[in-house]
Amino acid sequence: MRTYALRRLALGAPVLLGVSVVVFLVIALVPGDPAAAILGSYASPENVAKLSAELGLDRPLPQRYLRWLGGVLSGDLGRSYALDRPVLDEVLDRLGPTLILAAAALALSVLFGVSAGVAAAVRQNGWADRAIGLALLVGVSTPSFFLALLLVLLFSVELGWFPTGGMSALFGDGGLVDLLRHLALPSITLAAAAAAILGRMTRAAMLDVLRQDFIRTARAKGVDEDRVASVHALRNAAAAIAPVIGLQAGYVLGGAVYVETVFQWPGVGRMLVEAIGRRDILLVQGGVLAIATLYVLVNIATDLLQAALDPRVKA
Amino acid sequence: MTLAGLAIVGVLVAAALAAPLLPLADPDLTAPFNRLAPPGTPGHPLGTDHLGRDVLVRVLDGLRVSLGVGVGATAAAALAGSAIGLVAAYYGRFVDGALMRAIDVLMAFPYLLLALAIVAALGPGLVNAALAIAVANVPFFARAARGAALVVVRRDYVDAARLAGFSDLRILLGEVLPNVAPLLVVACAGTIGWMILETAGLSFLGLGAQPPQADLGSMLGDGRKVAVAAPHVAAAAGVVVLLLVIGLNLLGDGLRDLLDPRLKAGAGGAPQPATAVERASVPPASDLGGLLDVRGLTTAFDTANGRHAAVRDVSFALEPGEALGVVGESGSGKSVAALSLNRLAPTPPGAIVAGRVGFRGDDLLDLAFEPLRALRGDRVAYVFQDPLTSLNPVMRVGDQILEALRPAPGEGRAGLRARMLALIADVGLEDSERAARAFPHELSGGQRQRIGVAMAIANRPDVLVADEPTTALDAMTQIRVLELMGARAKERGAALLFVSHDFGVVAALCDRVIVMYAGEIVEEGPTREVLRAPRHPYARRLIACAPRLGEPDRALEALAGAPPPIDAIPRACAFSPRCDHAIEACRAAPVALEPAGEGRRARCLRWRELADA
Ligand code: SF4
Numbered sequence: 001m002r003t004y005a006l007r008r009l010a011l012g013a014p015v016l017l018g019v020s021v022v023v024f025l026v027i028a029l030v031p032g033d034p035a036a037a038i039l040g041s042y043a044s045p046e047n048v049a050k051l052s053a054e055l056g057l058d059r060p061l062p063q064r065y066l067r068w069l070g071g072v073l074s075g076d077l078g079r080s081y082a083l084d085r086p087v088l089d090e091v092l093d094r095l096g097p098t099l100i101l102a103a104a105a106l107a108l109s110v111l112f113g114v115s116a117g118v119a120a121a122v123r124q125n126g127w128a129d130r131a132i133g134l135a136l137l138v139g140v141s142t143p144s145f146f147l148a149l150l151l152v153l154l155f156s157v158e159l160g161w162f163p164t165g166g167m168s169a170l171f172g173d174g175g176l177v178d179l180l181r182h183l184a185l186p187s188i189t190l191a192a193a194a195a196a197i198l199g200r201m202t203r204a205a206m207l208d209v210l211r212q213d214f215i216r217t218a219r220a221k222g223v224d225e226d227r228v229a230s231v232h233a234l235r236n237a238a239a240a241i242a243p244v245i246g247l248q249a250g251y252v253l254g255g256a257v258y259v260e261t262v263f264q265w266p267g268v269g270r271m272l273v274e275a276i277g278r279r280d281i282l283l284v285q286g287g288v289l290a291i292a293t294l295y296v297l298v299n300i301a302t303d304l305l306q307a308a309l310d311p312r313v314k315a
Numbered sequence: 316m317t318l319a320g321l322a323i324v325g326v327l328v329a330a331a332l333a334a335p336l337l338p339l340a341d342p343d344l345t346a347p348f349n350r351l352a353p354p355g356t357p358g359h360p361l362g363t364d365h366l367g368r369d370v371l372v373r374v375l376d377g378l379r380v381s382l383g384v385g386v387g388a389t390a391a392a393a394l395a396g397s398a399i400g401l402v403a404a405y406y407g408r409f410v411d412g413a414l415m416r417a418i419d420v421l422m423a424f425p426y427l428l429l430a431l432a433i434v435a436a437l438g439p440g441l442v443n444a445a446l447a448i449a450v451a452n453v454p455f456f457a458r459a460a461r462g463a464a465l466v467v468v469r470r471d472y473v474d475a476a477r478l479a480g481f482s483d484l485r486i487l488l489g490e491v492l493p494n495v496a497p498l499l500v501v502a503c504a505g506t507i508g509w510m511i512l513e514t515a516g517l518s519f520l521g522l523g524a525q526p527p528q529a530d531l532g533s534m535l536g537d538g539r540k541v542a543v544a545a546p547h548v549a550a551a552a553g554v555v556v557l558l559l560v561i562g563l564n565l566l567g568d569g570l571r572d573l574l575d576p577r578l579k580a581g582a583g584g585a586p587q588p589a590t591a592v593e594r595a596s597v598p599p600a601s602d603l604g605g606l607l608d609v610r611g612l613t614t615a616f617d618t619a620n621g622r623h624a625a626v627r628d629v630s631f632a633l634e635p636g637e638a639l640g641v642v643g644e645s646g647s648g649k650s651v652a653a654l655s656l657n658r659l660a661p662t663p664p665g666a667i668v669a670g671r672v673g674f675r676g677d678d679l680l681d682l683a684f685e686p687l688r689a690l691r692g693d694r695v696a697y698v699f700q701d702p703l704t705s706l707n708p709v710m711r712v713g714d715q716i717l718e719a720l721r722p723a724p725g726e727g728r729a730g731l732r733a734r735m736l737a738l739i740a741d742v743g744l745e746d747s748e749r750a751a752r753a754f755p756h757e758l759s760g761g762q763r764q765r766i767g768v769a770m771a772i773a774n775r776p777d778v779l780v781a782d783e784p785t786t787a788l789d790a791m792t793q794i795r796v797l798e799l800m801g802a803r804a805k806e807r808g809a810a811l812l813f814v815s816h817d818f819g820v821v822a823a824l825c826d827r828v829i830v831m832y833a834g835e836i837v838e839e840g841p842t843r844e845v846l847r848a849p850r851h852p853y854a855r856r857l858i859a860c861a862p863r864l865g866e867p868d869r870a871l872e873a874l875a876g877a878p879p880p881i882d883a884i885p886r887a888c889a890f891s892p893r894c895d896h897a898i899e900a901c902r903a904a905p906v907a908l909e910p911a912g913e914g915r916r917a918r919c920l921r922w923r924e925l926a927d928a
Binding site: 014015016018019021022023026027029030031121124125137138140141142143144145146149150153206207210211212213214215216217218219220221222223224225227228231232235236239249250251253254255257258261262272273275276277279281284285288291292295296299309310311312 | 431432433439512515546556584693696699710719
């Protein structure tokens with residue numbers, strides 16, 4: 001298990017390197033002069049020329065990449081001209097709220113997705129299975145930006161139970177309770193589709209396991225059905241579900257862009273949308289790099305979780 | 316469900332395509348004095364938006380744009396992705412490695428993020444947004460195409476085409492692509508809804524369609540700004556997106572089931588906790604008594620062409636402490652019969668359609684689930700064929716024995732644990748503490764089956780059913796495990812029902828034997844008598860081809876042919892197609908099981924003449 005863990009971690013390094021190349025190349029996609037695009041249409045030619053030199057735009061791409069990577073590794077992601085502050089500072093400020101939102105959404109989606117999948121599988125083809133299947137289908141098909149709107153209209157505007165948006169700091173005036181009140185609608189919105197996908201996967205994985213011989217053995221021993229489902233089937237299905245949770249982390253991190261925008265959640269997602277609107281490309285680069293790195297790490301973690309759940313993985 | 320999907324998508328597509336042809340208002344016609352009119356306003360069935368434009372017309376217009384963009388993006392992603400996948404699979408080695416590493420890197424991005432980065436660089440706009448979404452989906456198609464193509468490129472005809480000197484491009488397009496195409500269609504169908512959703516999402520954020528152009532996403536985005544005052548604007552666009560994507564997903568699921576049944580979620584279904592019992596009538600208990608009294612047991616399976624019996628009209632009795640063998644080839648129905656006793660035969664596709672299983676005054680086929688469960692593993696216990704698959708791979712074997720044990724009144728965890736360890740020692744495993752902590756894969760085949768025996772004898776059952784318990788083991792281990800099982804069953808006074816294809820093994824263990832063929836009992840009698848003078852030609856052949864324990868070098872007669880599949884059992888003596896002695900009468904009608912000497916039965920028209928011969 002330990003060697004496996006080390007190997008898996010080592011495999012993450014080239015992927016991260018690849019991610020950095022892709023993020024770097026984004027700027028090469030910019031039509032025309034990136035420096036002009038970054039500074040906007042009112043920039044003076046001198047400033048454009050200065051930034052051009054700073055970014056090394058006159059040099060060949062590989063050389064620029066190495067320079068850029070060196071900067072990234074030493075914590076220099078460039079400067080956001082619109083915000084007039086280093087990209088790293090802005091990204092770090094925004095990362096916390098996104099992490100809170102994504103973690104809450106992921107936890108909700110695992111809780112509801114896995115339980116729905118298990119409940120559907122053990123009642124396969126019964127009315128409960130059909131009802132859950134329909135709910136999951138609607139969940140998969142609902143645009144999160146539409147769901148966000150519906151929830152705000154119903155629970156905030158009509159019923160007034162939750163705030164329509166924003167976030168209060170954990171150590172702010174409202175404390176934890178206020179944070180949770182602000183977190184409720186965004187995290188539910190973000191969790192919905194991920195939970196639906198997880199539910200479908202869980203159901204399929206459970207049915208796969210329930211067909212196996214050892215389930216029959218458990219029943220032949222007279223083990224009760226709750227235990228057959230939870231201890232025998234789910235524990236075996238868990239190894240198949242863990243990587244799906246990793247994928248859902250990606251979905252949640254991406255979907256945060258919509259949810260943060262609708263609920264004015266001060267995270268990286270909203271920052272990205274605003275930055276794209278301002279053509280603040282360096283800030284976009286920094287935000288994308290941060291989230292992608294986080295996602296790579298989450299996937300390594302779920303792979304390790306999968307290995308830990310299966311005693312047959314030794315090496 | 317697929318039809319519902321087809322209907323939804325059909326109606327929406329038709330409406331979107333027909334809209335420009337109908338005499339409707341111009342979707343971009345603004346009317347500043349008629350802003351945010353509610354639904355139901357004359358001339359505006361769905362009301363107007365913040366610029367006074369008709370919502371219905373605009374939604375239809377946006378639907379057309381969204382559909383077009385979705386189809387285009389899906390096609391682009393599918394084309395680029397499958398090209399990459401095919402090339403990677405076809406050239407293999409270095410090309411494959413390099414392309415797949417690149418794909419891995421793209422997959423390392425959270426889905427939407429890559430699209431955002433691309434839009435950031437190219438600038439907002441509907442085409443750019445669709446392009447970005449397409450790029451983000453390329454890895455998915457590349458992987459799917461590569462996986463399917465890998466199977467194809469190893470086939471002979473691809474090699475043949477290569478040897479014939481066809482160009483790589485021609486082989487890829489002519490031989491490989493057609494084989495991969497169904498999977499790509501499934502992948503497209505499953506993805507298009509998602510792509511429409513994501514493109515609409517970018518428009519919603521203001522990064523896709525730019526005014527005056529509008530798709531459903533940007534309409535939702537506009538509607539959001541006036542959502543409190545006029546929720547109908549956003550709702551109209553949102554509901555249409557939702558319906559469209561639900562329809563597309565239903566259609567995608569249906570298409571997947573159709574073109575690639577292996578992927579069908581829960582294909583075949585998982586077995587229910589107990590075999591379904593669907594009997595028209597219940598035969599009365601026999602007066603023979605016995606511990607287990609099986610009458611007319613018939614278990615059928617649903618197949619593609621109807622329901623067919625795998626076990627037909629099986630009757631036998633088992634006395635306390637007796638060892639009864641059930642012999643037959645695979646496909647003879649012996650295992651299904653054995654599993655049916657405790658209703659462990661899988662439903663679906665199986666069901667017990669006739670008969671009764673009398674056990675200590677109860678009909679087991681009549682019991683509710685809880686009393687049946689109480690009996691399982693307690694009074695009637697099973698040892699299964701393959702100890703590797705029949706033990707839970709992620710649970711320590713000690714825990715698996717522990718959960719089989721029924722606590723005695725007042726017995727606590729410590730008591731149960733002590734009994735579990737004693738059982739492990741009793742089945743001949745050394746260092747029971749350590750063995751209890753092992754996972755199944757850490758034990759040898761023989762050790763695993765000893766654990767299987769330990770679980771089965773844990774509660775001193777009255778009946779121990781062993782279904783080919785040693786078939787998966789090597790010869791020496793077989794003998795040891797058999798001896799152990801026989802001895803432990805005897806010590807505990809359990810009657811043994813031993814199912815095997817091997818007459819030799821049964822002879823060593825059982826007092827009485829039943830021979831099954833094509834779901835029926837064809838011969839029954841004391842083992843020694845049947846071995847000495849088999850009545851049924853099939854039994855004679857089985858005996859001739861059985862290895863005898865301790866005589867491994869005896870020349871074996873091969874058993875030619877196979878039993879008929881359950882949906883093709885002749886309405887005649889089922890063995891007649893393989894029987895050397897078959898005559899006209901054998902093929903005319905089914906043959907009855909009749910008494911054939913002291914304590915014996917046989918299902919053969921000619922058993923008397925053949926016995927004399
Ligand atoms: S009934 Fe006829 S065909 Fe059938 S086993 Fe006897 S001799 Fe053979």
